[in-house]
Amino acid sequence: MTFRKQRTALITSTALAATFAASTATAGLFDSVFSWGDDRGYTETEHPIVLVHGLSGFDDLFGIVDYFNGVPGALAEDGADVYVPQVSAANATAVRGEQLxxxxxxxxxxxxxxKVNxxxxxxxxPTVRYVxxxxxxxVASATSVSGVNWGTPVADAAASGELDGLGDIVFSIVDGVSGANLPQDTGAAIESLSTDGSxxxxxxxxxxxxSEYCGNDGAREVNGVRYYSWGGSDVKTNLVxxxxxxxxxxxxxxxxxxxGLVPACSMKLGQVISTGYKLNHLDTVNHLFGLTSRNAADPVELYRQQANRLQQAGL
Known part of the structure; x- marks a missing residue:
């Protein structure tokens, strides 16, 4: 068993975040120490919520730093049953999909x-879309957050293969520190995230x-699965x-x-909630240190809203 179940109490982490760079920069932050007031039941869905990390991601580091910083605890505190699995930090979508x-x-x-959300x-x-x-x-629903659904020029530029060996080493370290032993294949990951691969x-x-790039006509429900998407379109959101x-x-x-990593148009899938939030790629998982634009939507609140949206849809 490689997934982690979030307890129903909000967990506070007190460890410094680590920054990782390989074709993306990831890294952690403390879990949010925040009370959501009298919203018990607001995030309680019919089916469990499963949060799935992206490239160079993890479930948690050293058992204390969450990839989805502050999100699992905030969802669980107000009723959601939350699981955080770990798949390969870098590998083909199909490989990650089978692991998930x-x-x-x-x-x-x-x-x-x-079923799960x-x-x-x-x-x-793309990993949740595979499943x-x-x-x-x-699967009751599949939500894509800052998803690489039509590829990204960043992966196209990285497709030379020159960094594949180094990437495999870096991602293996990330994977090991987070307590897993999964196969890594940087080249396969980049190919999956490229325009042609996507x-x-x-x-x-x-x-x-x-039906076409940047369109808004993606089916909202297919084979009984509801599809949603959201993301941001700002890059530099906080000077510090x-x-x-x-x-x-x-x-x-x-x-x-x-x-900063994915075109806003590439994020669109199913019911497009918004791809114009004042958030960058790491902001949408509340990193680093929860530092976002002063006028930006709270990333943790966006996940809570999505949980409530699923609840209202009977999911």
Whole structure:
């Protein structure tokens, strides 16, 4: 069992975050120490919520630093049953998808749940789409957050393969520190996230995908699975957030509105909640240190809103 179940009490982490850079920059932050007031039941969904990390991601580091910083605890505190699986930090979408599928099957087999609500960030977007496509009977909804659904020029630029060996080493370290021993394949991950790789994936898994790039006509429900998406289109959102500089550099490779790693148009899937939040790619998982634009939506609150949206839909 490689997934982690979030307890119903809000967990506070007190460890310094680590920053990782390989074709993306990730890293952690403390879990949010925040009370959501009298909202008990606000995030309680019919089916468990499963949060799926992106490229170079993890469930948690050293058992204390969450990839989805502050999100699992905030969801659980107000009623959600939350699981945080770990899949390969870097690998092909299908490989990550099969790893996730095995954990979803285990969640269903060991609880009274018959389906789950999948929420994937970045490469986690296509990863949850894979599971929804091959096992729709186990999935109530698939939500893509800053998802690479039509590829990204950042992956196109990294497709030379020169960094594959180094990437495998870095991602293996991330994987090991987070307590797993999963295979890493940087080249396969980059290919999956490239424009050509993503278009090929969409041909096999078209559910929720708009009829054309940047379209808004993606099916909202396919084979009983509801599809949602949201993300941001700002890059430098806080002057004291060191990760913003890295995203500003990668963002120059994209000649349209983007979050530093993914074009806003590439994020669209199913019911598009918004791809225009004043958040960058790491802000949408509340990193680093929860530093976002002063006028930006609270990332943790956006996950809570999505949980409530699922609740209202009977999911």
């Amino acid at each position: 599928l095995a954990q979803v099957q285990e969640i269903v087999a060991t609880t009274d749940a018959d 999948l929420i994937g960030h970045s490469h986690g977007g 929804a496509g091959v096992a729709p009977d186990l 278009v090929a994936f969409n041909q096999d898994f078209p559910a929720g995908v708009p 957030d060191i990760s913003d500089s890295l995203l500003a550099a990668t963002g120059t490779l994209i000649d349209e509105a983007n979050d």
